[in-house]
Amino acid sequence: MEFTGKQIQEARERIAPFVDETPLLRLKALDAYLGCQVYVKAECMQKTGAFKLRGAMNRILTLTDEELSRGIVAASSGNHGRAIAYGARMKGARAVIVMPRTAPEAKKKAIMELGAEVVLCEAPERFEVAERICMERGSTMIPPYDDYDVMAGQGTLGLELMEQCPELSTVIVPASGGGLIGGVSAAVKSVSDHTKVYGAEPSALPRYTESLKAGEPVLVPMKKSLADALVSQRPGLKNFPVVKAYVDGFASVDDPFMLKGMELLLMEGKVLAEPSACIGIGAVLEGRIPVGKEDKVCFVISGGNLGFEQLEILKDAAQFA
Amino acid sequence: MEFTGKQIQEARERIAPFVDETPLLRLKALDAYLGCQVYVKAECMQKTGAFKLRGAMNRILTLTDEELSRGIVAASSGNHGRAIAYGARMKGARAVIVMPRTAPEAKKKAIMELGAEVVLCEAPERFEVAERICMERGSTMIPPYDDYDVMAGQGTLGLELMEQCPELSTVIVPASGGGLIGGVSAAVKSVSDHTKVYGAEPSALPRYTESLKAGEPVLVPMKKSLADALVSQRPGLKNFPVVKAYVDGFASVDDPFMLKGMELLLMEGKVLAEPSACIGIGAVLEGRIPVGKEDKVCFVISGGNLGFEQLEILKDAAQFA
Structure with missing residues (x-):
């Protein structure tokens, strides 16, 4: 595999003057809802509003x-x-x-x-x-994910969060083509042997769940989902082997749980994120990723770009709750 | 005056096991809107949702x-x-x-x-x-503000934020009876001689602006404002002398600027707060508090308790913008 922790370290030095170190927030108000000690990596506060x-x-x-x-x-x-x-x-x-x-x-x-x-x-x-x-x-x-330099850049987020809280038991990452989860999982595993990394993807587009089952990248049919930033139909060819090597498991998440996660993060955690960024919280709400009361669980909140009118979709979440 | 920085230090030790140290967030996305380097003390993430x-x-x-x-x-x-x-x-x-x-x-x-x-x-x-x-x-x-122990407890927030960023040039605090701004101003001035402290109050209820002019606490007529947490008609008798001694100035703020501040904090800063908590941002938007491009300005975001349906009021802010 032509992708190592060293590339992520180098990326970190290279991009340091241009990106922000985003806060890792300890959101105790969410603990009771999610059954663990909740941390969020607030990449919605990154310049341009997302980890990209x-x-x-x-x-x-x-x-x-x-x-x-x-x-x-x-x-x-x-x-x-x-x-x-x-x-x-x-x-x-x-x-x-x-x-x-x-x-x-x-x-x-x-x-x-x-x-x-x-x-x-x-x-x-x-x-x-x-x-x-x-x-x-x-x-x-410049492709959005299927590129080693792009994946190494996204991985810098994983180095940051492990420095901010070295005791994290679990990191949960929204997944689409695999640039973010490939980079973050490689970064986390390069510095910690006690931290699990899980991916969360829309149940309408389970490209990683299906590809890992098949042992190779497969194309899933295009279906609608409210996770408008997680739309790739197939894992990236450069991302797939990295994800396969480092990720401990994948959850596929239904839209209502993702929206419920977004509502919780906003109304209880006081942090605004776009729907796709909340799919990890949805995964735990839906019971698809195992967490325990004493676990320190970091949810990567990948972006926060949405218009005011899009907050309307939370009305559905409220009905669902 | 029977109120000193020592009481705030003691309060801090006393309450430490029961309250959270809330994050001081550097929200660069707001700099261009406010004309300064924006920090927010996210007390909306405090237990029970407010500094109280x-x-x-x-x-x-x-x-x-x-x-x-x-x-x-x-x-x-x-x-x-x-x-x-x-x-x-x-x-x-x-x-x-x-x-x-x-x-x-x-x-x-x-x-x-x-x-x-x-x-x-x-x-x-x-x-x-x-x-x-x-x-x-x-x-x-237990009164909400007119009490030395209550005011000392609120002041712990001021000690925290000056530790989190000792170079702050300005701290802006929502004001009502004066428990929060009394405590915070005394705390800030006890550890820094280069940091200005300003209060922001609703223009409908300018109890501090009027009282400071009169030299003593005066009662202002009850008027409606959307700042539903800043409704006192008169400064607290114990708070007033502290505020008079330590606060550098007061701004009275019109509701539309406060709402615009709430919208900016949410949509650009990604932090949800209640309207009253955003009155300091409104004060700068309205040009009522002097800030410069190089100033590190901390806005105390005093609370975040609101229902989803209350987000509707931001539609007015959007129209106003």
Whole structure:
């Protein structure tokens, strides 16, 4: 495997001037609901509102001046696109973000305000369009997860949280393609032999649960879920072996439990996060990850980008409760 | 003045086993909006959801076993009542909380769940009813602010935040009767000669602005404000001289700026607080407290107790923005 803790350590030094060390909050108010000692890694307070800046910045900082001068391209309507736009600006590089025509106006605006060019296309064509732009301009495409530098950048979050509380018994990470959970699990296992790492993914898109069963990355059918940041249908080819080596287990989580987790985090913990970021709390609420009263359990709250009007979805959570 | 930094130091040791040290969060996402380096003292994450536990606990811990056996009484429909109920339970004492009949069902329930007896009455009679119960049962009444032990307990928050960031240039505190701002200003000035302390109060109830002008505590007329935790009409007689000695200035803040502050804290800072707790942010948004780009400014976020349905009031803030 071409991925080690050393790459994560190097990433950490490289990105330190550009990202924040986010707080690890001890939220006692949630203990009774979750049956453990609750810690949250508040990556919703990270610059650009999500962990994505760590990986994007690490990859951008490995580019030569010549590569930077030819620009950076990403296909993403969400947190990855915003992170690339911000990172490119930090390095004075041009960024093109390819977004589906259907992306919310607020997201387009946020990315344009960071100085990036936005190219709109039909959703299924977005990678093709991004690749064509790279070919035409000689730009570098930065993928959202299937890349060692990106995964190493996300892993810095795992080093941070183990320094903030070395006694953590369990770390629970939202999972999609595997950039975050690959990096975090490798980081945690590189510094601790007593900490378990679990992934949580939407039950509508159980790409890791199915792939680990099959022993190789498999494609799951596209289905709707409210976890709008966890939509990949297949594990990343570079992420899968890392996840397979270091992750202790996966939980698939139903939307109502994720929303209930978001409501608990907000109303009892006083922390606002996007729905996808709360899937780990949902996993414990749904009884899918084993935790004990004395366990120190860290929930990685991966992002906090949502509009005020999206808080409306919590009304469903309240009905469900 | 019978109130010194020493009493706050003693309070801190006394209440340490019962209260949490809340985080001081550096919220860079708010810097551009407020024109300074933003720190928040997240007392919304305190046990019982507000700073009130500090003062209530400190007073309860000065009671003899004999006094405890005769019970504790408080007149409060809000955070003070909840803190007294919790503190009494910690010490195995009976608590009676006198509440207006009009208090929301959720607040009554929360206090009853802590094992306290709830006595309902008409709002203007609540202190009279509470005193009668004290006389009948020999119980001790614990006032919400006009008491040296209560004020010393609230002051522990000031010692904490100056330890968490000794370089703070400014601390901004929501003000009502003066328990919190009296304690915090005395604490800050006892350990720092370079930190300014400002109070923020609703412009509908400018009891400190008017009293400082008059040189003595004056009564302001009752007017409506959305700052439902900052309703006292007159400074506390024990609090006023402390505030007069240590506070550098007061801002009176209009409701729309307070709500805008609440919205910013939630949507950009990712921290949920009750409206009253956001009045300091509102004060800076309204231009009522001088801050500079290099200033490290701490906003005391005094509490976070609100129901999901109360988030609706932010729709007004959004319109106003």
